[in-house]
Amino acid sequence: MPEALNFLREMNNKxxxxxxxxxxxxxxxxxxExxxxxxxxxxxxxxxxxxxxNEFTYTSLIDANCKAGNLSEALKLKKEMFQEGISSNIVTYTALLDGLCQDGRMEDAEEVFREVLETGISPNQQIFTALVHGYIKAKRMENAMEIWKEIKGKGFKPDLSLYGTIIWGLCSQNKLEESELVFSEMKGCGSTPNHFIYTTLMDAYFKAGKTKEALNLLQEMLDNGIEFTVVTYCALIDGLCKKGLLQEAINYFRRMPDIGLEPNVAVFTALIDGHCKNNCIEAAKELFNEMLDKGMIPDKAAYTTLIDGNLKHGNLQEALSVEKRMREMGMELDLYAYTSLIWGLSxxxxxxQAKILLDEMIGKGILPDEILCICLLRKYYKxxxxxxxxELQTEMVNKGLITGTCDYAVPNART
DNA sequence: AGACAGTATT
Incomplete structure (x- = not known):
């Protein structure tokens, strides 16, 4: 698209x-774009x-390169900037720090943060949030909480992003009580939680089996007029399905268009999985076809769900035909798909056949967990x-997949 | 003129 340059030339001509x-x-x-x-x-x-x-030009380019995962290019631009005598400001540093965090380079991110302090720039909420997010992603919640306490010690009033990030981090660590405290504190300070925060907490409640709390939160969202998104529905439908409340899930699913939302592949997958796990494989297949009829392209998760559902309902041939379709769509099987199929085949x-898939997955560098290995071994013995x-047991021990201390010949109810 | 936060499959 050389139009931009033409456009600039035209401007010049005029x-x-x-x-x-x-x-x-x-x-x-x-x-x-x-x-x-x-x-x-x-x-x-x-x-x-x-x-x-100037600093704006460089910051845009650094940010874009970070988001595209081109960290080396971003760092090169930062260096070029320095050589040109243009100083980085808090926005430049935040873009770079976030890029490093997203790439898991926490030591480098910490180095950037130190540079901010040494340069005499006072850190703001955005850069703190980026750093906190980085620690959480790196599963270093303790570090995230240290920053959190430091910010509050300084008398900052945390903004929505920071509250949301902390709540999300605590939820991801299954620290629901702490998360709840922060949530209450947030409301007490006059901040209104948005749909991101409500969805995160509701999902965490469902995943922790606290259905009642999850539904209370849902009601609170309705009472406060909080916007529902496709993701909110996804978490809700998944949570209801996992509690066996299939009809409730279906009702919410069917009512989505009433508020102008269309289910996406993720929502369909949650509901399809719910049907599979609640003994409604036929309805699950119908939902899958409904998704296809709408012109939607199922992803790996959607295919894997249908494969697993078929396997658990005794339809090996059908599961294999879904696998074939998945491969024909040019999709590589992942850990979930291999695990499900190897379990089913054994x-x-x-x-x-299970062994062939096991070799294939290992060949791709995807390692089965010990439970799957033992499941297959027991079947061989049985x-x-x-x-x-x-022979297989020795191979698995050599590859470090199992510890080899169990007696796999002992029949087990699970196999 | 530029930066930070959430969801589904074994």
């Missing part, structure tokens, strides 16, 4: 001199016509393939 702001705005727009090459072209053109990029006594079982 005597409307594009300035640094014009160029920076265009660069940022192309970055946000994911058209990096185009953004870079404008960046180079800007330099060519003698305009100097359950039906097809241990050779079917009387003792030599093969022993």
């Amino acid at each position: 005597g409307l001199k594009p300035n640094v702001i014009t160029y920076s705005t265009l660069i940022d727009a192309f970055c946000k 994911g058209m990096m090459q185009e953004a870079v072209k404008i960046f180079m053109d800007m330099k060519r016509v003698g305009l100097s990029p 359950h039906f006594g097809q241990v050779q 079917l009387g393939y003792l030599d093969e079982a022993f």
Whole structure:
């Protein structure tokens, strides 16, 4: 798309001199559209016509590169910026720190944060939130809470993002009571939780088996006029299904269009799984077809759910045909799909086929967990393939998949 | 003119 450069030239011809702001705005727009090459072209053109990029220009490019996972390019730009004598500001640092956090490079992110302090820039909520989020993602909740306490010690009033991040972090660590305290404190301080926060907490309540609390929160959302999103419905439908409240889940699902929302693949998958696990495989298949009829493209999770549902209902052939369709769609099987299929095949006594899939997954660098390995081993023993079982057991021990201390020949109710 | 937060499958 060379239109942007033409556009700039046209502006010039009309005597409307594009300035640094014009160029920076265009660069940022192309970055946000994911058209990096185009953004870079404008960046180079800007330099060519003698305009100097400033902190805004660089920040847009650094942020876009971070979000695209090109950390090295982002760091290169930061260095270039420094060499050009343009100082980074809090927004530049936040973009870079967040990029490093998203990439799991916490030591580098901490280094960036130190640089902020050393430069004399006072950190604001956004950069604290980015850092807190990084720690949570790295499963270092203790560090996240230290920052949280530090912020509150400084007398900052946490904003919605920070409250939301902390609540999400505590939920992800199954620290529901603490999460609840922060949630109450938030409301007490006059902040109104948004749909992100309500959805996070409701989902956590459902996952912890606290159905009543989850439903109370749902009511609170309705009372406070909080917007429902597709994700809210997804968490709600999944939670209801897992509690066996299938009809309730269906009702919410069917009422989504009433408020202008259409179920996406994730919502269908939650409901399909719910039907499978509540003994309604036929209805699950109908839902899957309904999804196809709507022109939606099932993802790995959707296919895996249908495969697993069929296996658990004794339909091995149908499960294998779904697997075939999945592969024909050009999808690689993942840990979930392999686990389900290997379990199913061994359950039906097809241990050779299960072994083929096991080798295939290991070949791709996807490692089965110990439970799956033991499940397959026990089936070998049970079917009387003792030599093969022993061989497989040795192989699994050598690959570090099992510890090898159990007596797998002992029949087990689960196999 | 630029930065930070949530969901479904074994």
